[in-house]
Structure formats: C-alpha cells, structure tokens
Amino acid sequence: MSPANKEHANPRFDEIREKAETRKRAFKEAPGPKIHIGMATCGIASGALETKDAFEQMLAQLGIDAQIHTVGCIGHCYAEPFVIIDHPESGFPPIFYPEVTPGKANMLTKLFLAEGDPRFEHILGATEKNEMIPWVMEFARFSQEKRVVMEKCGHIDPEDIYDYIAADGYSTLAGMFQRTPQEIIREIKNSGLRGRGGAGFPTGPKWELAANEARDTKLVICNADEGDPGAYMDRTILESNPHQVLEGIIACAYAIGAHKAVVYVRAEYPLAVRIITGAIQQAKQLGLVGKDILGSSFDLDIEVFQGSGAFVCGEETALIRSIEGFRGMPRHRPPYPVQSGLWGKPTVINNVKTLASIAPILKNGAAWYRKIGTENSPGTAIFSVVGDVVHPGLIEIPMGVTLRTLIFDICGGIPKKKKFKAVQIGGPSGGCLPEDFLDTPIDFDSLTQAGAMMGSGGMVVMDEDTCTVDISRYFLDFTQKESCGECTFCRIGTFHLLTILERITEGEGNEADLKTLEQLSEDIKNGSLCGLGKTAPNPVLTSLRYFKDDYDAHVEEKRCPGMMCRPLVAYYIDLEKCARGCDACVGCCPVEAVFTTSNRKKGIDQSLCVKCGECMVACPPEYDAVRKVSPPQLAPIVERPQQTVKEHK
Amino acid sequence: MKDLGMNLALSAEEKSLLELITPELVKIGKDRSKLIPILQLIQEKLAYLPGEAIHMVADHLSISPSEVYGVATFYNQFRFNPPGRNPVKVCLGTACHVKGGDIILENFERKLDIKEGQTTPDREFSIERVACVGCCALAPVTVVGQTVHGHMQPSKVEGLVLRARIEREKQQREKQKNESSE
Ligand SMILES: Cc1cc2nc3c(=O)[nH]c(=O)nc-3n(C[C@H](O)[C@H](O)[C@H](O)COP(=O)(O)O)c2cc1C
Ligand code: FES
Numbered sequence: 001m002s003p004a005n006k007e008h009a010n011p012r013f014d015e016i017r018e019k020a021e022t023r024k025r026a027f028k029e030a031p032g033p034k035i036h037i038g039m040a041t042c043g044i045a046s047g048a049l050e051t052k053d054a055f056e057q058m059l060a061q062l063g064i065d066a067q068i069h070t071v072g073c074i075g076h077c078y079a080e081p082f083v084i085i086d087h088p089e090s091g092f093p094p095i096f097y098p099e100v101t102p103g104k105a106n107m108l109t110k111l112f113l114a115e116g117d118p119r120f121e122h123i124l125g126a127t128e129k130n131e132m133i134p135w136v137m138e139f140a141r142f143s144q145e146k147r148v149v150m151e152k153c154g155h156i157d158p159e160d161i162y163d164y165i166a167a168d169g170y171s172t173l174a175g176m177f178q179r180t181p182q183e184i185i186r187e188i189k190n191s192g193l194r195g196r197g198g199a200g201f202p203t204g205p206k207w208e209l210a211a212n213e214a215r216d217t218k219l220v221i222c223n224a225d226e227g228d229p230g231a232y233m234d235r236t237i238l239e240s241n242p243h244q245v246l247e248g249i250i251a252c253a254y255a256i257g258a259h260k261a262v263v264y265v266r267a268e269y270p271l272a273v274r275i276i277t278g279a280i281q282q283a284k285q286l287g288l289v290g291k292d293i294l295g296s297s298f299d300l301d302i303e304v305f306q307g308s309g310a311f312v313c314g315e316e317t318a319l320i321r322s323i324e325g326f327r328g329m330p331r332h333r334p335p336y337p338v339q340s341g342l343w344g345k346p347t348v349i350n351n352v353k354t355l356a357s358i359a360p361i362l363k364n365g366a367a368w369y370r371k372i373g374t375e376n377s378p379g380t381a382i383f384s385v386v387g388d389v390v391h392p393g394l395i396e397i398p399m400g401v402t403l404r405t406l407i408f409d410i411c412g413g414i415p416k417k418k419k420f421k422a423v424q425i426g427g428p429s430g431g432c433l434p435e436d437f438l439d440t441p442i443d444f445d446s447l448t449q450a451g452a453m454m455g456s457g458g459m460v461v462m463d464e465d466t467c468t469v470d471i472s473r474y475f476l477d478f479t480q481k482e483s484c485g486e487c488t489f490c491r492i493g494t495f496h497l498l499t500i501l502e503r504i505t506e507g508e509g510n511e512a513d514l515k516t517l518e519q520l521s522e523d524i525k526n527g528s529l530c531g532l533g534k535t536a537p538n539p540v541l542t543s544l545r546y547f548k549d550d551y552d553a554h555v556e557e558k559r560c561p562g563m564m565c566r567p568l569v570a571y572y573i574d575l576e577k578c579a580r581g582c583d584a585c586v587g588c589c590p591v592e593a594v595f596t597t598s599n600r601k602k603g604i605d606q607s608l609c610v611k612c613g614e615c616m617v618a619c620p621p622e623y624d625a626v627r628k629v630s631p632p633q634l635a636p637i638v639e640r641p642q643q644t645v646k647e648h649k
Numbered sequence: 650m651k652d653l654g655m656n657l658a659l660s661a662e663e664k665s666l667l668e669l670i671t672p673e674l675v676k677i678g679k680d681r682s683k684l685i686p687i688l689q690l691i692q693e694k695l696a697y698l699p700g701e702a703i704h705m706v707a708d709h710l711s712i713s714p715s716e717v718y719g720v721a722t723f724y725n726q727f728r729f730n731p732p733g734r735n736p737v738k739v740c741l742g743t744a745c746h747v748k749g750g751d752i753i754l755e756n757f758e759r760k761l762d763i764k765e766g767q768t769t770p771d772r773e774f775s776i777e778r779v780a781c782v783g784c785c786a787l788a789p790v791t792v793v794g795q796t797v798h799g800h801m802q803p804s805k806v807e808g809l810v811l812r813a814r815i816e817r818e819k820q821q822r823e824k825q826k827n828e829s830s831e
Contacts, residue, residue, distance in 0.1 A: 045784035045797040077786040229780035230743025236783070267689060267726050268779070308685055308724030325684040327723040386744035386785035393786065427743065460743050474746050478780075484723070588804040590756050612752045612803040 010174035012294050016286055020165035032065040033087035033113050038080065038154055040073035040239040041271050042232075046080035047101065054102035055083075058109035066113060072240020074154025075394035076141070083108075084127060090116040093130040095123055140409045141391050146372060146398045148380045149356045153240035158275050161282040164243040170288055172362040176251055177296035184255040185211060188358070190366035192378040197223055197314075197351030198429065198455045199531070200377070200444035206348060209338040210256040213346040220253045220261035221342065221349045224272070225319060227311035228427035228456035229478055233382045233394050234352040238265060238272040241356070242279035246289065246302065248355030251362060253300045256348055260301050264319055267306035277304050311428070311482035315530050316341075316349045318484065329484045330530035353382060373399030377443035381457065388463040390415050397442065404438040407461055418463040421562075422547065426455025428475045428482075429535030431542030432468050451542040453535065467562030468547040469554055472539040473501040479536040489527030493520055494536055501540070504551065505565040507558040507631070514551055518544060559631045566611045570632035573602050573615075577625035585615035585626065595640045603638035659699055666694050667702060674709050681710060688721055697728045733768045733775035735813045737761075738792040742781030748788040754778060756806040757791075773817065774810070 027034070035055055039048050052068060059066050076082060079098030085108065086094035095118055097108065104122060111117045118133075125136035136142045147153075156163040164170070176184060189204030210218060222245060226234040238245060249261045263280075265272050280302050283289040291299045305323050312318045313328040320342045322328035341347025357379060361369045373379045377399040383406070386392045390412030397406060403423060407413065414420050422432045431452040433440070440446050444454050462471070480494040500517055503509050521537030528534050544551060553559045560568040573585070573594075578601040585602055586594045593608035594615060602625075604615070616626040629635055659667070670691060677683050677690075684706070691702045698721060707714040721727045739745075739754040754776070758764055761774050768775040782790055787799025793809055 041783040042786075045782060045790070046787060046799065077784065080784065080786065228743075229741070230785070232781055232783045232785075306686070306689060308689065308726035310724050322685065322724075323682065325680075325682040325720070327720055384785070386788070387747055392744075424743070458743060460747060462747065466747065471747070474743070590759065590803050590806070610752075610755065612756065613749070614803045617802065618804070 010177075010294055012287060013170070013174045016288075017165055017171075020162040023162050024166035027067065027069070030067060032067065033085060033089070034067045034069055036069045036071050036084040036086070036155075038073055038082050039070045040158075040236055041269070042073050042077055042236070043081045044271075046099075048081035050102045051081045051083065051100050051105045054105035055109060058106045059113070062109065062114050064109065064113050070157055070159075071155060072153050072158045073236045073394070074240075075150060075236070075396070076391070077393035078391045079124060079393075082124075085112065087113060087116075087118075090118065092118050092132060093126040093128040095133065096125050096127055096136055097122055098124045141412065144401070144405065144410050145396050146380050147396050148360050148369075148372065149237065149244075149353050149382060150241075150394065150396045151360070152244065153237065156241065158240050158242055159278055161243060161279065161286065161288075164241065168363070169243050169359075170247055172247065172359050173250060173288065173294055176254060176362060177294060177298060181211060181255045181257060184251060184362070187362060187366050188255070191361045191369040192366075192376075193354065193357055193361060193369065194377060194379075194444060195351055196353035196357070196382075196454075196457075197349075198426075198453070200454060203350065203354055206338060206350075207252060207255050209336075210258075210346045210348045213339060215346055217260075217343075217345045218256055218258040219342050219345050219347040220249055220256070220258045221316075221319065221323075221347055222249055222261065222263040222352060222355055223314065223316070223319060223349050224263060224265040224269075224276075224352045225307050225314040226266065226269075226352075226456065227314045227482070228458045230386060230427055230460060231384045231456040231458035233384055233457055235266075235269045235272045236394055237352050237356055238263075238269075238276050242276045243283065244356045244359055245276070245352055246279060246283055248350075248358035249302060250289065250293065250300055251358045252348055252350065252355065254298055256346070258348070259299050261303070262323065262342070263302065263304045264307050264313075264323065265304060266309055268309050273304060273306055280304065310484070311478070312484045312530070312532050315532060318530070319349065320347065327484070329486050330532075332529060374441065374443050376445055381442055381454065383442075383457045383459045385411050385459045385461060387460040388414050388418065388466070389461045399443040400441045402439050402441055403433070406442065406459075407438070411461070414461070414463050416463075418465065420461070421464045421466055422462045422468055422471075422543075424452075424460040424462065424471060424539070425458070426453035426538075427458035428455075428479050429453050429531065429538055430455045430458070431538045432462075432471060432546060433542065434546040436546075451538065451545065453538065455535075465562050465564070467505075467560050467564035468543040468550045469501065469505055470560075470562070470564045472543045473498065473505055475539040476501055476536070479532060483532060483536070487528045487530075487533055489524045490529075490533030490536065493524040493527070494533075496520060497524070497537065497540060504554045505560070506567040507554065507565075509551075509555045511555060514544065514555065557631065561630070563628055563630050565630075568632065569611060569628055569630045570606060570635035571604055571609060571611060571613065571615060571626055571628050572635035572638070573604055574625045574627055575601050575603075575638070577623050578602055579620075579623050579625070582620065582623065584618045584620055588614045588618040590614065597638060598641045603640065604635075605640055606632070606635065606637070659701060663695055663699065667691075667699075667705065670694060670702075671705075674705075679710055681712070684710060684712075684717070684720055685724075688717075688727060692727060695731075697731045699729075699731075728766075730766070730768050730775070731772060732777075733773050734817070735773060735794050736775050736777060736792075737809075738777045738779045738782070739765075740780070740782050740788070740790040740792070741778045742785065742788075744781070744785035744788040745790055750789040750801075752803055753789050753791055753801045753806065756803045757810075760806055760810055773814070 083097045083100040126133040129135045193203045194200040318328040318330040337347040382396045476498045480498045485491045580600045593605045619626045707717045741750045789801045
C-alpha cells in the first residue's frame with residue numbers, strides 16, 4: 001500500500017467531511033423517491049431543463065414528496081436527457097431512463113412514482129445489481145469503460161462542494177500536506193502519467209523541472225481551451241466535476257511551490273465558466289483554497305481566465321500570450337514555460353484531464369495507476385466518439401483497448417447496417433484511419449505511429465457514405481482559418497492546401513494536384529513553429545495514404561464515392577416510382593426546384609437544385625422515388641413543362 | 650476577414666450602456682493584461698464591440714486603437730456587428746459537418762438573405778457558425794436564441810424563422826396593449 005493511502009487526521013478537514021457526510025445521509029434517508037437529472041450543457045441542449053420543470057410540476061400536482069438532484073454529464077450522450085430514479089418504496093433498484101422528454105417525465109411521475117409501475121419499455125437498465133431489471137454494468141457501453149477521471153461525473157452535483165467531499169473528494173489534501181513536495185512529484189513520476197493535452201508529455205518530470213527552478217513566483221495553468229471543433233470532454237469535466245480538477249491544481253501548486261493558479265477556459269463555455277468559478281468560491285469558503293489551506297501554511301489563489309476562442313491559444317505559449325493581453329501567437333521554445341512562462345515566471349501548464357487524474361493517483365497510489373492502461377501509456381483515455389455509431393458520447397477506456405473494441409463493442413457499431421469506412425482521431429491535428437487499423441491499440445505511441453494522434457480526443461466514426469476528401473477539406477478549412485499567421489508555411493501553405501482540396505471536391509482537380517498536396521504538406525510540417533502548423537496536414541496526408549481511391553475517383557471520374565461533395569452529386573426522381581399527385585417533395589424544397597411533369601409526376605430542375613437532400617427524406621417510403629447519383633451526369637434530364645411554371649406562381 | 654461594421658450608428662440605449670462602463674474601467678485599472686477582460690465586459694453589456702468602444706478602451710489603456718482591433722479581431726469571440734434579437738448559431742463542429750450542417754447554414758442564409766456573420770437590417774436575426782455546442786448526438790444542431798434545435802433539416806429552417814417572427818409580433822402586440830391600458 002502506498003503511503004498516500006493512509007488516512008491522515010486533519011481536524012479542519014475532518015470537520016468538513018463530517019458535515020458533508022451528514023448532509024449526504026440526510027439526503028439518502030429523506031423519505032420519498034430521488035430523481036437525478038443530468039444537467040451539463042449536453043443535457044440542457046437536449047431539453048433537461050424542460051424535463052426538470054415537468055417533474056417539478058407533476059410532483060407538485062400529485063403532491064408527491066420527492067427530491068430532485070441535479071448532476072453533471074454521465075457521458076452517455078445518446079441517452080440525453082437522462083434521469084435516474086431511485087424509488088426504494090417501489091421495491092425496484094435505482095433505474096436509468098434515457099431520453100426523458102417532459103411527456104415521459106409526466107408519465108413516470110404518475111405511473112412510477114405515484115403508482116409504482118416502472119414502465120419497463122422505457123428503461124435502459126438498473127444502476128445496481130438486482131433480480132428484476134438488467135444491471136447497466138452488463139452492457140458493454142458501461143462495463144468496458146474504466147472511469148478514473150470521469151468516475152464521479154454524472155453522479156454528483158457539480159455545484160455543491162459537499163457532494164464531492166461526501167464522495168471522498170479532497171481527501172488527498174490532508175495526507176499530501178504531510179508529505180514533501182518531492183514525494184508528491186515522485187509519486188506522479190512513478191505513476192507514469194502523461195499529459196492528456198495531446199502530446200503526451202510526462203507530467204511528473206514536467207513538475208520536477210518547474211520545482212527545480214529556484215524562483216520565488218511560480219504559476220500553474222489549467223488548460224481548458226479545448227479548441228477541437230468536435231471534442232467536448234474538458235468542458236464536460238469542468239461542468240460535471242470541477243472540484244476534482246481543483247484538487248489536482250492544488251497538488252500541482254504544492255508540488256512545484258506555486259501560489260497562484262489560472263484556469264483558462266473558453267468564454268464560449270458559459271456554463272463551465274460559471275461552475276468552475278462557483279467551485280473555486282466554495283472551496284475558498286471551506287479553506288481548501290486560499291490562505292493556509294487546511295492549516296498547512298500553504299497558500300494558493302485560483303483564478304479563472306476566460307479565453308476568447310482561438311484554436312491556437314490551446315498551444316501553451318500562445319495561451320500565455322493571450323493571458324498577457326496580446327494576440328495569441330506561439331513563440332519559439334526553449335525556453336519552455338516551466339522555465340519562463342506567464343509573466344516570465346516558471347509555469348506548469350496541464351490539461352484538465354491530466355489535473356483531474358492527480359487526485360485518484362494520490363489516493364490510490366502510483367502502482368494502482370500503473371496497472372491501468374499500457375506500459376508506456378498508463379491510465380485511461382477519454383474520447384468523444386461521434387458520427388456514425390449507435391451509442392455516441394464520452395467514453396473513458398483504459399489505454400491499450402483497440403479501436404475495434406471501442407467502436408464496435410462499446411459504442412455499438414455502425415447504425416443502419418452500413419459498413420465501416422474510416423475513423424478520424426485527434427481532430428484537426430489527427431488523421432483518418434481505415435479498417436486495417438481497427439486492431440491498433442489506443443495509446444499515445446501506437447496512434448502516432450499509425451499517422452493519427454491522440455490529440456484532443458475527438459473521434460469521428462464514418463460509414464461507407466462518407467467522403468474522406470471532404471473530411472480533410474473540412475479540417476483544413478478549420479486550421480486555415482485558425483492559423484495565427486505567424487509562419488509563412490502555415491499561413492499560406494494551408495490556404496493552398498485548402499484551395500486544392502476545394503478544387504478536387506468540386507470536380508476540378510487533376511493528377512498533379514495530388515502530388516502538390518503531398519509535397520506541400522511535408523513543407524508545411526517542416527516550416528511551422530508550433531503544433532498547429534506541424535500537424536495541420538495530418539488529415540490530408542493520412543487520407544491520401546489510406547484512401548487514395550477516394551481522391552482518384554474525384555480527380556479521374558469526377559465522382560464522389562461517399563456522395564458528400566455536393567458539386568459532384570445530383571438528385572433525380574425516378575418516374576417509374578413517383579406517385580401521381582403526391583406533393584410531398586414539392587413543399588419541402590427550399591428553392592422550388594421540384595416541378596410537376598406533364599403527367600402529374602415530379603421532376604427536379606437541376607439548375608435550381610441546391611442538393612440539400614430534403615426531397616429524399618420527404619418522399620414517402622412506399623414510393624422511395626428520389627435517387628442520389630454521382631457523377632451528376634447520371635441523372636436523367638426531365639424538362640420542366642412551360643405551364644407548370646405559371647401554375648406555381 | 651471580419652466585417653468591422655464601423656459605420657453603424659449607436660442607439661441611444663447603447664450610448665448610455667457604454668457610459669455606464671466608464672466607471673467600471675476605472676475599477677479594473679490600466680494594466681495591459683486587462684485588455685481582453687475589458688473587451689469581454691463590453692461585449693457582455695452591448696453584445697458587440699462598436700467602434701466607439703474600441704476607441705474608449707484604447708484611450709483607457711493608452712494604446713492605439715489599431716492595437717485594440719489587432720487583439721479583438723484575433724479572437725473568434727468578439728464581434729463588431731450587433732447581433733440580431735434572435736441570434737442563429739449553426740453548429741459546424743465535426744459531427745454536425747458530417748451530417749450536413751453546411752446545408753442548414755445555407756438555408757438560413759438564403760431564408761434571411763444575409764451571410765454568416767451578418768445581421769438582418771431589422772436587427773431581428775443574425776447568423777453565426779459555431780464549433781460543437783456539445784450535443785453531437787443530436788447533429789446537425791442549430792441554436793436559435795437560447796434554444797437548441799437538434800436533428801435539423803433544411804425544411805425546419807423556415808418554421809424556426811417564422812416562429813421567431815410570430816413570437817416577436819405577439820410580444821409587440823402585448824407591449825402595445827400594456828402601454829395603451831396604462
Ligand atoms: C494548436 C495546438 C492546440 C492545442 N490545444 C490544446 C487544448 O485545447 N487543450 C490542451 O490541454 N492542450 C492543448 N495543446 C497542447 C498544449 O500546448 C500543451 O502541450 C498542454 O496543455 C500541456 O498539458 P499536458 O502536459 O497536461 O498535456 C495544444 C497544442 C497545439 C499545438
Ligand atoms: S458538432 Fe455540432 S454539436 Fe457537436
């Protein structure tokens with residue numbers, strides 16, 4: 001057992017914990033059912049506020065005495081808004097209900113809370129093992145995850161510090177202050193923890209470097225900039241369990257000897273800003289942050305800085321510039337921030353997930369952490385898996401799990417019986433991997449070797465109807481806009497890459513373009529200062545390497561195999577199948593491109609059509625008359641009769 | 650390039666809001682590192698950064714207006730046009746892109762006859778593109794005002810615009826009724 005594991009008496013903390021436990025007991029023992037509702041951004045976006053209102057109204061109307069407990073995000077995005085109802089009197093275990101609309105909330109209040117019928121058809125599972133309802137841990141989406149960072153997310157109220165403390169939160173502090181900073185650093189070094197901000201730099205050695213700087217003022221920055229347009233785990237952690245991050249920040253500050261810390265979070269994440277600000281306030285009130293923390297004579301102030309939204313500001317030196325009030329442009333390293341960071345002071349910058357891993361490590365010991373994951377990448381990885389999977393959401397897995405397990409077992413595979421085509425990992429800095437790579441274990445080194453990258457943890461799964469050229473174009477469009485303009489290759493090179501990709505997706509590309517793409521990509525990688533430019537060509541390079549067929553089809557046949565590139569597709573109506581007199585597609589067309597033919601069937605005016613695909617959705621399945629083709633010449637031309645134009649006017 | 654929109658005149662209400670900010674600036678102090686928090690404060694109050702505000706901040710921090718513009722235009726958060734009463738934010742995050750978010754954006758642009766980053770002349774609507782609003786499972790997603798609309802379809806666009814317009818008319822009618830009954 002590691003020394004961290006011992007209980008350490010600290011009268012001040014014991015008092016706080018006592019209070020937290022009393023409150024928790026009171027909540028548990030209060031009569032009546034308890035309703036837990038997920039209220040992070042994702043839940044609210046899916047209507048959790050309305051769901052909560054519905055519960056409250058219905059409970060009041062029926063005079064039921066129940067407690068509503070708002071919690072954070074549990075990571076099961078496909079199930080939002082989710083509700084867990086703990087209704088012991090009914091004889092059922094706590095039950096997890098997915099997609100609880102206000103209507104469902106009303107129904108559950110009436111039928112389950114009042115009458116004791118849990119409505120089996122709406123249940124996802126029970127959150128405890130029992131005889132009546134399948135336990136959620138029997139599902140791969142639950143059982144194959146390993147929650148370290150997100151263990152408490154979705155179970156505690158992020159806006160109530162006592163909730164966290166009752167769940168054993170802040171319990172590492174008392175013990176930590178009895179150990180020397182060197183011992184803490186050694187523990188983190190032994191754990192093998194690597195930074196979760198993308199590059200995987202070992203955290204312990206980083207802290208050690210900062211600790212060894214003989215300077216009075218040192219700083220800690222928590223990097224919650226999260227610029228990847230498809231990743232949202234850092235925000236979710238801040239929104240669902242801010243105190244675990246603060247606990248990590250306190251440990252880091254103590255280890256390196258800093259008395260000031262900054263949480264850099266995007267202003268575009270208003271809920272995260274509010275919750276972390278409130279959390280700092282609460283921690284201060286209890287003496288867990290501020291002067292003389294828990295009587296240890298260690299002081300630490302934590303501030304929130306609202307980032308203004310620029311992808312490059314996630315890069316540490318750019319982030320520092322932006323806190324200093326300037327344009328967020330990266331600078332050359334060395335000196336590294338651990339030597340000369342914010343205001344020229346030694347600064348440790350760590351990602352949210354890195355810092356949130358600290359408390360579990362200190363609590364359970366380095367050896368415990370090492371047992372999770374792989375030799376070179378211990379611990380867990382968090383991915384936001386989106387796109388064409390059955391169960392999208394935030395997923396925390398031990399490092400070393402294969403992509404196949406993650407996509408097919410945990411996330412339920414590809415919906416609608418379609419075939420897997422590619423998985424994009426690491427957002428704008430990452431790459432697209434084909435089926436052959438599905439057995440790649442997920443860890444820092446294997447992914448980099450395959451040409452992708454852990455990066456931000458964004459993961460987009462794509463089925464056969466996806467165009468990898470278009471995805472590359474999408475990411476290039478993003479990096480080109482976000483390039484800060486400092487390095488010529490990044491500024492102008494990404495612009496040219498984008499122009500070429502646009503040309504290809506419009507069917508104007510040629511053989512030579514493919515060569516230029518490759519050459520230019522290498523040049524941009526070599527000619528850029530920071531990680532943005534160095535990694536921006538990754539999406540292009542990997543898709544060129546693994547999906548050359550896609551490029552060839554665009555260039556040689558002017559055809560988009562995934563039928564995503566709109567200039568290369570056309571919609572037409574199969575006159576054999578179209579039903580006379582049906583008008584479903586006419587009303588839905590946003591540009592009035594659908595017309596009635598002389599025999600009262602429908603045709604599409606290709607010159608007006610914007611290829612939104614709406615008519616295809618609108619066409620009743622029993623006719624199924626709308627066809628999508630690529631290249632567009634495959635669509636038969638149907639003349640628009642003169643008089644129908646008048647008729648429409 | 651961001652549209653700096655410098656020729657729009659400030660409304661009386663905006664002028665007085667801006668004046669209220671002056672004492673707050675004194676409180677914040679003249680430290681250069683306060684530039685971004687100051688700009689955020691102004692945008693929070695006025696919903697955008699009018700030219701007058703930029704000059705005010707430049708004077709306050711004793712730096713040139715072009716330097717303030719330099720910083721403000723660098724970041725995506727700052728806008729130089731007043732947003733509409735119903736800001737439309739079309740998500741073009743990765744998941745929404747794959748599900749055709751750009752088609753939704755185009756539909757809003759066509760329906761409202763403005764481009765992304767602009768505001769309708771009656772200041773009723775403005776269109777913005779945003780990256781991942783955090784509910785990718787509902788892709789494609791659009792946020793109108795405070796409400797998130799998931800599983801968007803091009804044909805839902807017209808309904809959303811219409812609904813916002815009707816709400817507005819209803820509000821105005823009620824306002825008139827209240828005023829006349831007073
Ligand atoms: C273009 C670019 C964007 C980055 N964005 C982020 C980000 O959003 N969040 C983050 O934690 N790190 C980001 N990083 C990595 C940081 O520079 C830095 O390595 C990291 O915050 C260190 O924390 P860690 O050691 O905990 O990983 C980015 C790097 C680059 C080059
Ligand atoms: S990409 Fe649109 S909500 Fe995530």
